[in-house]
Amino acid sequence: MREYSARDRLIAHLDQGLRTLFGRPPRQRATPGSDEIDVDLSEGERKLIGGLMRVNHSGEVCAQALYQGQSLTARSTRVRDAMAKAAREENDHLAWCEERIEELGTHKSFLNPFWYLGSFAIGALAGVAGDRWSLGFLAETERQVVRHLDGHLDRLPPDDNKTRIIIEQMRKDEAGHASTALKAGAAELPEVVKQAMGVASKIMTHTAEKI
Numbered sequence: 001m002r003e004y005s006a007r008d009r010l011i012a013h014l015d016q017g018l019r020t021l022f023g024r025p026p027r028q029r030a031t032p033g034s035d036e037i038d039v040d041l042s043e044g045e046r047k048l049i050g051g052l053m054r055v056n057h058s059g060e061v062c063a064q065a066l067y068q069g070q071s072l073t074a075r076s077t078r079v080r081d082a083m084a085k086a087a088r089e090e091n092d093h094l095a096w097c098e099e100r101i102e103e104l105g106t107h108k109s110f111l112n113p114f115w116y117l118g119s120f121a122i123g124a125l126a127g128v129a130g131d132r133w134s135l136g137f138l139a140e141t142e143r144q145v146v147r148h149l150d151g152h153l154d155r156l157p158p159d160d161n162k163t164r165i166i167i168e169q170m171r172k173d174e175a176g177h178a179s180t181a182l183k184a185g186a187a188e189l190p191e192v193v194k195q196a197m198g199v200a201s202k203i204m205t206h207t208a209e210k211i
Contacts, residue, residue, distance in 0.1 A: 033165030050106035069123025135186035142178035
């Protein structure tokens, strides 16, 4: 198998970043719940759901950036391949969220380029720290995302099955990524790092829901 140079990988990551922010990333799976009939929503419900899906979309932008940054600086080919595989799978989430946002007649977060650049830098630093720490960062990120999606499921209107099915599938995938990282030898992050990640996540989610 050909080993790509750092320059080749950087160009590939740049291309992926542009696709994430401004294009239509390729998907592997159809949108869950696409055969569900969209129920009549009040203006307040539509605004709520649109804000939640905007947050989820921004979260997937961050996930892409984290994986790309970690893949760029990972020391082993095995970890680079694992990060690239996770990024491809999360392209589905990105597409699903964008599709639902359009159906709801709202917009993606205007701050997505900012979220992407910040997350890419964090991912690259995690990769520099070493593969076990990089995998640990991945596992903790996904655990926090699962808790965040649980909160969204609680806030959804009970009859909005279309959005619920999408979020439930995303939750299942994220939990699977965390489990894969742990099995691959992820290190347990210090509590202070977990708390800092939680604070950063709250800032992003509260801001993205509105802007």
